[in-house]
Amino acid sequence: MVSQHQASCCSGITRRSFLADTGMGFTGLVLGSMLFRDGVARAAATGIPARPARAKSVIWLFMVGGTSHMESFDPKPDLNKYAGKTIAETPYKHTLDSPFLKRNLRELVPGLHKVHPKVFPMQVGYRPRGRSGIALSDWWPHVGDCIDDIAVIRSMWTTDNNHGAQLQFHTGRHVLEGAFPTLGSWVHYGLGSLNDNLPQFIVLGTPIADCCGGNNAHGAHYLGPEHNGVRMNVDPQNPLPFASPGSDKFREEQKAEFDLLGRLNRLAGIEYPDDPALRARIKSYELAFRMQTAVPEVFQFAKESAATRRLYGLDHPLTQTFGQQCLAARRLVERGVRFVQIFHGSNGGAGAWDAHGDLKRGHTTLCGQVDQPIGGLLKDLKQRGLLDETLVVWGTEFGRTPGAQGSDGRDHHPYGFSAWLAGGGIKGGMAHGATDELGFHAVDSRHYVTDLHATVLQQLGLDARKLEIPGRKRLEMDFGKPIHEIIA
Numbered sequence: 001m002v003s004q005h006q007a008s009c010c011s012g013i014t015r016r017s018f019l020a021d022t023g024m025g026f027t028g029l030v031l032g033s034m035l036f037r038d039g040v041a042r043a044a045a046t047g048i049p050a051r052p053a054r055a056k057s058v059i060w061l062f063m064v065g066g067t068s069h070m071e072s073f074d075p076k077p078d079l080n081k082y083a084g085k086t087i088a089e090t091p092y093k094h095t096l097d098s099p100f101l102k103r104n105l106r107e108l109v110p111g112l113h114k115v116h117p118k119v120f121p122m123q124v125g126y127r128p129r130g131r132s133g134i135a136l137s138d139w140w141p142h143v144g145d146c147i148d149d150i151a152v153i154r155s156m157w158t159t160d161n162n163h164g165a166q167l168q169f170h171t172g173r174h175v176l177e178g179a180f181p182t183l184g185s186w187v188h189y190g191l192g193s194l195n196d197n198l199p200q201f202i203v204l205g206t207p208i209a210d211c212c213g214g215n216n217a218h219g220a221h222y223l224g225p226e227h228n229g230v231r232m233n234v235d236p237q238n239p240l241p242f243a244s245p246g247s248d249k250f251r252e253e254q255k256a257e258f259d260l261l262g263r264l265n266r267l268a269g270i271e272y273p274d275d276p277a278l279r280a281r282i283k284s285y286e287l288a289f290r291m292q293t294a295v296p297e298v299f300q301f302a303k304e305s306a307a308t309r310r311l312y313g314l315d316h317p318l319t320q321t322f323g324q325q326c327l328a329a330r331r332l333v334e335r336g337v338r339f340v341q342i343f344h345g346s347n348g349g350a351g352a353w354d355a356h357g358d359l360k361r362g363h364t365t366l367c368g369q370v371d372q373p374i375g376g377l378l379k380d381l382k383q384r385g386l387l388d389e390t391l392v393v394w395g396t397e398f399g400r401t402p403g404a405q406g407s408d409g410r411d412h413h414p415y416g417f418s419a420w421l422a423g424g425g426i427k428g429g430m431a432h433g434a435t436d437e438l439g440f441h442a443v444d445s446r447h448y449v450t451d452l453h454a455t456v457l458q459q460l461g462l463d464a465r466k467l468e469i470p471g472r473k474r475l476e477m478d479f480g481k482p483i484h485e486i487i488a
Contacts, residue, residue: 053461054425054488055391056194057333058187059326060341061374062395063366064166064208065351066417068410069399069439071363073418074154075126075135076439079402083121087403087438090119095440098415105414106174108162113412116403119438120410123360132429139367142375148429149378149387151486152420155433155442158398158449161414163350165397167213172450172478175213180478183453184339185220185227190462194336197294199230201339202332204325206346207231218341222472229341234299234324298331299324311376318365323373330380333390338460344370355400357409378422391424391459395452402438416442419452424459427488450480458482 070076082090096115107113126137129144134152136144143150160168164175171180181189188201203218218229301309301324312327313319322344329340345352345366355362374394381387399417400410416435422428433445454464464479 053459054389055423055459056389057337058184058339058391058393058424058456058460059329059333059377060184060339060393060395061370062166062169062341062343063351063353063370064343064345064347065163065353065396066165066355066398066400066412067353067366067396068355068359068363069154069413069416069418069435070122070402071124071137071359071400072140072367073136073152073420074399074435074439075122075137076402076435076437077122077126078437079119079439080121082119082438085119086117087115087119087440088117090438092436092438092440095436095438098441104157104159105161106159106176108160108164108176113161116401116405116411118404119402120404123363130429134429134431139363140371142372143378144375146375146378146382146422149382150420150422150428151426152418152431153433153447153452153483153486154416154418154431154435155444155446156395156417156419156449156452157442157446158414158417161398161412163208163212163354163397163412165412165414166208166351167217169395169397169449170213170217172448172453172480179213179216179219179221181221181223181227182216182218182229183456184218184229184341185223186453186457186464186467187339187460187462188227189220189223190457190467191338191460194338195294198298198332198335198337200337201227201229201341202337203229203231203341203343204234204328205322205343207343208346208351209348211349212351222469229339232295232328234321234328294335298335299328301327308380311380313372313376316372318368319370319372322370323376326373326377327380330377330384330386334384334386353396354412355409356411357406359400359409381423387423389424391426391456392422393419393452393456394421395419399439402440413440415440421452421455421486425488426459427486430486432483432485445485447483448477448480450478451483452480454480455482455487459487 070079078090078092087093087096096117122137124137124139126135128134129136130147132148134147136147158165158168160174167173167175167179170182170184173180184201191200193200201218207215208217218231220227301314304327308327309315312323314323314327322342325342329342332340352362352366378387378392381390381392396417396419399413401413403410405411416439433447434443435441436443450464457464457467468474
């Protein structure tokens, strides 16, 4: 019989004293690990409700610099019809007086990016694709082959007219407001691990430059460093240069060192249980050792068939690099990684897709680098039965202006642009939302970038509104709303 006094004392036990008294028993640690892998303990700890999940993993493809929506997934024939005229000379002159433009734009440098009034024609042809007949530009034939598995959102908008929009696309917040957790970090925080030997949030390709958010575009900020994205270089010859396994003897010695370091860190963890940096360090040391075996195997592309390597474009210099990243992404989600974020076009500045001039030449090359690998990824996931449980998202920070900048370019355009999703319980073969006839404004079913976040979270079984940290108040805009129209 437990007395009232005893019950009162026991109810106030601290985590530090509990761990010290039990010596962090092995059985409890194993059980805890299993529960966190299944998301059970994480849900109890964070208050995140269990919700039916349609997807297990996300592959997030981000084109750095601002892909033109008119020359990709939202062709606009009226650009050709009114080419050379000013917007004021077209039937769409009212677009320049939009209250949305005046109300929502937040300029980092006032007046830096102006409306360009002279209509610039499309720089590539377009045609309907697939059974659904959705029109795509001719620069995306391989993705076009998969259009019946894709939901295109043609009505995205954001508020940053400069490249801080790259950070905004990943966090939902304007760069002037500082750093916030990214979508990948929220997924890492909200879900348990599917593979103890690999990080659950992996970043491939070169991240965005410091000018536009830098590492904050795959960072966790106040969620804690253990939820940051882990960068990996896709190099089949040297996949893990920072932690090479070495010889068998070296591995035995290294394991002993890791074991000792782990014991010392856990003793420190008992004394400082609420230190996020210490928790992250303990996890990173343990994971780094296990990764030495798991990671090199992921990048052994020679194990794939010749047909699969050709599917991703690994046999061609133009597509090889991004093709390897897309193939690595498939192999990672196949092994239980939750979130794979791939950057394309990073160049140390605003990004290669930033087409202020020579748009035709630049987009021809860039689309040529990514179209076949992305199409190959979608086809490969589908033929392996993985597309149903893998959500593929394609995005960029904003679109490009309908008006010409200079003689052959387009400026930044946050008022309306495109993104798309495939797999993971998303309806295929549909175009949702619309911009006006010139591609200037999102005018139908408009979606701020966090609507995309909320859709991804819902498909993973998470509720954006439950992902909150005590003392960290999020804005209504931060949560977004799932795009129910594209969900099967």
